[in-house]
Amino acid sequence: VNDDGTAAAFDALMARLDPAMVVLTTAAGDQRAGSLVGFHAQCAIAPPRYAVWMSRANDTYRVGALAEHFAVHLLHEGHRGLAELFGGTSGDDIDKFARCRWTPGPGGVPLLEDCPDRFVGRRVGLVDVDTDHVCVVLEPVSAEVGADHPRLRLHHVEDIEPGHRAEERHDPT
Numbered sequence: 001v002n003d004d005g006t007a008a009a010f011d012a013l014m015a016r017l018d019p020a021m022v023v024l025t026t027a028a029g030d031q032r033a034g035s036l037v038g039f040h041a042q043c044a045i046a047p048p049r050y051a052v053w054m055s056r057a058n059d060t061y062r063v064g065a066l067a068e069h070f071a072v073h074l075l076h077e078g079h080r081g082l083a084e085l086f087g088g089t090s091g092d093d094i095d096k097f098a099r100c101r102w103t104p105g106p107g108g109v110p111l112l113e114d115c116p117d118r119f120v121g122r123r124v125g126l127v128d129v130d131t132d133h134v135c136v137v138l139e140p141v142s143a144e145v146g147a148d149h150p151r152l153r154l155h156h157v158e159d160i161e162p163g164h165r166a167e168e169r170h171d172p173t
């Protein structure tokens with residue numbers, strides 16, 4: 001991006017989108033991981049597909065690189081504490097799953113009991129365009145819908161200091 005104001009205008013446009021936040025969890029072997037994610041969207045209709053972008057810096061990417069199943073939990077305004085746990089701390093430092101209530105789902109993926117709006121997806125693709133984030137493409141294999149509440153959005157949580165900054169790249173090999 002040229003230094004002609006494009007970057008600032010792009011940032012302003014992205015802030016206006018104000019995405020709903022999710023917690024992405026995953027498991028591989030006996031390892032579990034999860035993080036707060038703002039880069040995510042449905043990306044196909046028939047068959048349905050969902051894309052989630054993981055920062056290479058995160059423990060979730062390190063575990064997710066080896067995982068088949070991922071759970072996407074939709075957060076509502078009452079989920080600030082979960083956002084802080086999953087977005088403001090790293091599995092590199094603490095066991096997040098000792099600090100929340102969860103049950104194992106398909107492939108052992110942790111399902112957060114306090115987030116009934118969620119689906120589990122099986123990984124059907126990975127998109128790596130050599131940036132700081134890698135996209136996992138999911139096929140939904142189970143989904144649950146809870147009561148509807150106002151969503152927890154980016155503007156509610158942008159004060160949370162990420163457990164890892166995206167500039168810290170992580171090589172899972």
Ligand SMILES: Cc1cc2nc3c(=O)[nH]c(=O)nc-3n(C[C@H](O)[C@H](O)[C@H](O)COP(=O)(O)O)c2cc1C
Nearest residue numbers: 036038039054055058059060087090091162163164
């Ligand atoms: C507002 C906000 C949005 C975030 N969006 C993403 C995202 O889209 N993808 C991602 O991988 N990490 C995102 N993060 C960063 C992770 O949630 C954060 O670094 C987390 O502590 C990583 O935990 P882990 O190392 O246990 O995986 C976001 C953090 C915040 C505060």
